[in-house]
Amino acid sequence: MSSIHQKRILLGITGGIAAYKSIELIRLLSKAGADVQVVLTEGAKAFVTEMTLQAVSGNPVRSTLLDPNAEAGMGHIELAKWADLIIIAPASADFMARYAQGMANDLLTTLCLATQAPVLLAPAMNQAMWRHPATQANASLLAERGVLSIGPAEGTQACGDIGPGRMSEPQDIAQAVISHFENTNMLQDLAGQHWVITAGPTMEAIDPVRYISNHSSGKMGYALAAAAQARGANVTLISGPVKISVPNDVHIIPVKSADEMLAACETVMTLQADVFIGAAAVADFKMKAACDQKMKKQTNSDELTLTLVKNPDIIATLASKQLARCIIGFAAETQNVMDYAKDKLARKGLDMIIANDVSRTDIGFNSDENQVTVITKDTTWQPEKAAKADLAVSLVDYIGSHYHKTC
Template identity: 80%
Template sequence: MSNLAQKRILLGITGGIAAYKSIELIRLLTKAGADVQVVLTDGAKAFVTEMTLQAISGHPVRSTLLDPNAEAGMGHIELAKWADLIVIAPASADFMARYAQGMANDLLSTLCLATESPVLLAPAMNQAMWKHPATQANAKLLTERGILNIGPADGAQACGDIGPGRMSEPGDIFNTIMTHFDKAQVKQDLADQHWVITAGPTMEAIDPVRFISNHSSGKMGYALATAAMARGATVTLISGPVQITAPAGAKIIAVKSADEMLAACEQSMITQADVFIGAAAVADFKMKAANDQKMKKQSDTDEITLTLVKNPDIIATLAQQKRAKTLVGFAAETQNVIEYAKSKLERKGLDIIIANDVSRADIGFNQDDNQVTVITKDKTWSPDKTTKNALAEQLVEFIQQQTQS
């Protein structure tokens, strides 16, 4: 049975072109057994109709605060008490500003102030609006007050701009809602711990338009962050460039190069972290000196020589500095996987190393499944092949057991 069975979810829809995506979100929620009621702002009515939303949710749609029929029984207070979770998707810049200031001048904002249930925002707006200091300040304030958040995603927008501001996809919002309710069923034994996790590739500039990188998708690192947070950990996720949605609730630090990733790790662990997991695929080399201008193709030669130098060894540096009580590394290898992983464990001073064979097409970079071998100084464990999300839960459990032994 789904963990959403009989969960009561109030879906608020604000004005924005992304409102059409909320129809699919309602479908996913109701299919999973959730009871969904919809509240529209006046602006949202320009993008979706009450008749469509009523047909999909199975409930009349509410949009008016001063509805004599509903308010005869203090309907907005009853709705606020009814919901197990309030989801605002899309959450416009205007709504976030009013919510941050504690305004209650329509039904949706009133519900959010009157509820004692968790609230999840899925922001959606033009990329310039999202980047504006006022919006960023409002988003930060809401997060500090305990409001949950997913997105926004980065990409092409309806106005033609490209950048952060797209509403997260309905499937991603649905998964975040599932994770939220999962937490109520998962032990919260990491509630007093700080985990720092790196994920994705690094990107080392050759010139302003070219770079050295790899095929890492970041999925494993993001799954580990989600699994640790589900058990109550405070998670700092330091991520190279990826195309996946960050888990709601994590502190995200976006970086590009190995130097930037190391600096972010050191800054995040000024106070010693409980656990560090180096899941990122860090480039071993970078340009000795990146070119300031685009390198031009030379007509008199078919070859070019690039002078590379070693990147900092992030996890070895952190181990030497004792930045975390428990250090966990990854060894992505294409041959002699276990042998190389054991050597890396000892050479870099790690507590745990997780080895995986990235030459396999079914579990390599960009795949949803994975199979690894977990190695410590005195034991080796090889869980069965499974999804990266399921594997992450097993790995978090193993790491926690090791920290207690």
Template identity: 80%
Template sequence: MSNLAQKRILLGITGGIAAYKSIELIRLLTKAGADVQVVLTEGAKAFVTEMTLQAISGHPVRSTLLDPNAEAGMGHIELAKWADLIVIAPASADFMARYAQGMANDLLSTLCLATESPVLLAPAMNQAMWRHPATQANTKLLTERGVLSIGPADGAQACGDIGPGRMSEPSDIFNTIMTHFDKTQVKQDLVGQHWVITAGPTMEAIDPVRFISNHSSGKMGYALATAAIARGATVTLISGPVQITAPAGAKIILVKSADEMLAACEQSMITQADVFIGAAAVADFKMKAACDQKMKKQSDTDEITLTLVKNPDIIATLAQQKRAKTLVGFAAETQNVIEYAKSKLERKGLDIIIANDVSRADIGFNQDDNQVTVITKDKTWSPDKTTKNALAGQLVEFIQQQTQS
């Protein structure tokens, strides 16, 4: 059963183009068994309709502080007491400013002041607004008061600007909510442990505009980081270029190349880590010498020769250096999956290897589901196909059991 089953979540939506993403967030929450009620600000009504939100949540949508029907029973106070968690997604600069100053001039801001439950903000605004000293000061003040937050993400914005200010994706907000409740429900048996996890692809430069890479989305590695954090671990997440938000509580180190990833791993494990999980899809080869300038087409030939050399074997290097007490690798294969995985386990000196068949369209790169075979020196375990988030919890449990045996 999901840890969100019967959890009462109040979703506040403020004015901004990102409001449409909250429809997907409601769907994810209700699918996981949560009871969701929605509160709109006046600005939000310009972007999403009450009828749509009511149909998805199964509850009437509230937007008015002085609602004669609701106020007959002091409705706003009852709603503030009802929620196990209040989530504001998107949280506009205006709302954050009013919340920081303790204003209660609409239903949503009043609920945030009247509740004793945690509040999670998912900021969304223009990149200049996010960077403005006033917004940064409000964010700092709210954080100091114990308000939780996720994002904002970096990227292209509806206004045409590029930079920080995009609301985190609904799936990332959902995972953060899951982690929040995990911390109150899941055993905290990883407290005091340091887990280092790599995720995503690496990018090996050919020239300033071209590179060698692969289709890894980073979802499995990020899910593992989320699951370990939920059980109390201190997690360092070393990530190649991905389009997902790091889980709340992780120390994130962003890298591009395999050389950078290895250096970040070694630096993060100067003191021996408890667990290392190499979930990243590291490119096997890189250019012997990347070009300083863009390579131009040659009119007299249809072919080009690139000289490649092997990248460092990150996990084998860390195993040789004994950087972690338990080393876990991944084997993404398209054929002879189990045979190749067992060879890799022995050849690289790993404790556990997790093999998956990336030739399958339903569980390969960029998919939300996965199915793996977990192999150690003396056992093999094949959990059922499930979501990467659910699988991550099972894998963390397996790894922890192995470390204790």
């Protein structure tokens, strides 16, 4: 029997072309045994009809806050109490802004403020709107308050743009809902904590078509994000360019360069985070001045000289500003692994460092397995070699159990 059998799910639909996908989401949730009720915003009515949604869900569709018939029994409050989970799919930039500011100027925002049930957002909007600092700030604020999220996905959008902003597919959202109810029975000892994790490589532009980067796949950082979220933490994942699906209920901030990654970290950690894990492989150097146009081959020379300067040291900067109560770094080395890791731990003022030998093809970049040594000022621990997903669970358990001791 599905974990959502007889669960009461309130689906909020906001204005956006992705609203048509919500019809399939209702079908999938209902097929798994959930009781689905739908709430529409005024903007959503331009994309889907109440009659269609009522036929698919089998329940009346609500859209008006002050409906005399429903409000005779304080209908909006009863609906807020009825839900085991509220899903907003699609969640527009406008809705996220109003929800983040605590506004209750329509039925859907009122329900979200009045409910004790968890809320899951599936953002959908133009890629520029998603990347806008205001939207990112709203998404971060909602995540800090415990609001769950899935996506957005990247790809071609209805407007023709390409980038992050597509609503996650209905199958993925339905699976996230199932996973949510499965996880409610798991240990939730990290509930209330905000974990910020970086992952993947950075890309430092040489010119519009070339860049400096590395072989990091991001698998370890993404696995850590999933493991921390499963234990109840609110997780913000700041990721360089990778080809990995975002873990369910993890807030993702995509970046490219080291400068962008540092700025994102400082923004989301303005209110001190509990745990920061720097799992990203940040490029040590960048161009002193990237070229505005594609650099052409010099016909009279077989050599090219690039002038590089140091990138900001992200983890040292965050540690110096004390932007997290516990700051954990990674030391990806090819030689003298333990010596370099211990030096980095002391020199950068970290609480913990996770060292791994990336010269080994069985545990290095792009591998599905890893083996690490965890080092603090007073302790050293080496778990067995394992799949990165399994290792991440062990690491999060270790970090969680040592959080108050080491940080």
